[in-house]
Amino acid sequence: MVRGDGGGLERRVGLKAAAKKTAKKAGKKAAKKGAKHAIEKHAAKKHPAKKHAEKHAGKKAAKHVVDSSAELSLKKPEGDSARLSKAFHKLQRAAAVISLLEKPSGGDLRALLELAVEVFERAGKSAKIAKQAGALAKAVEHLAMAGLYSARIEFRVNVAAPAGGKMQKRLRDLRDRLEDVGVPKGEEAEMLTALGWELLKRADAAGDDPHMEYELGMAADALCEAVEEGI
Numbered sequence: 001m002v003r004g005d006g007g008g009l010e011r012r013v014g015l016k017a018a019a020k021k022t023a024k025k026a027g028k029k030a031a032k033k034g035a036k037h038a039i040e041k042h043a044a045k046k047h048p049a050k051k052h053a054e055k056h057a058g059k060k061a062a063k064h065v066v067d068s069s070a071e072l073s074l075k076k077p078e079g080d081s082a083r084l085s086k087a088f089h090k091l092q093r094a095a096a097v098i099s100l101l102e103k104p105s106g107g108d109l110r111a112l113l114e115l116a117v118e119v120f121e122r123a124g125k126s127a128k129i130a131k132q133a134g135a136l137a138k139a140v141e142h143l144a145m146a147g148l149y150s151a152r153i154e155f156r157v158n159v160a161a162p163a164g165g166k167m168q169k170r171l172r173d174l175r176d177r178l179e180d181v182g183v184p185k186g187e188e189a190e191m192l193t194a195l196g197w198e199l200l201k202r203a204d205a206a207g208d209d210p211h212m213e214y215e216l217g218m219a220a221d222a223l224c225e226a227v228e229e230g231i
Helices: 009-047 048-073 079-098 107-121 127-152 165-183 186-204 210-228
Strands: none
Touching: 009 079, 079 107, 079 127, 107 127, 107 186, 127 210, 165 186, 186 210
């Protein structure tokens, strides 16, 4: 029997029993799966409106998130808020540049930064002070850059300025504005006006250096603006 069948009786009986057991198990599994499918189908038929509502609510929520984020990214500060935000970043940049200068140098620049910070801290009280803070912050930023150019002259890149004559016109207009300001009342306004004239003079003298001309001219322009705003 072993030689003829390739296996004994005991083995054949065992295989048959195993096959029956597997078939029985598969049948139970199929029945269970079918019952589950039937329940799900019944639930879907019973509550189609609920399922649709849930799907619609999910889409609406996702759309709301997208719309909100888009609105957040497109919304920009306006008015005094935008002016103060810009002034804040200018003050930070100026302070970072001043920190690179050697300690004995840049005394006037440090004093101007302190004044700009002081005015910035009062800027929430009125729109006029916010404009003054913005102008002073711009002045100290450009003056800090001019100081950095002067202290690190060997690192300057020798390329032509893109403005092409616009700075000269700005400086001419600035001269007229400073003349209109005259001698303002108040110690701070008088000091800033005098500094504006000095920077204008230096910007005129730096005609061969467009970068220095630009920074000094923009600093003088901003100081004049601060005085015009009534500092």
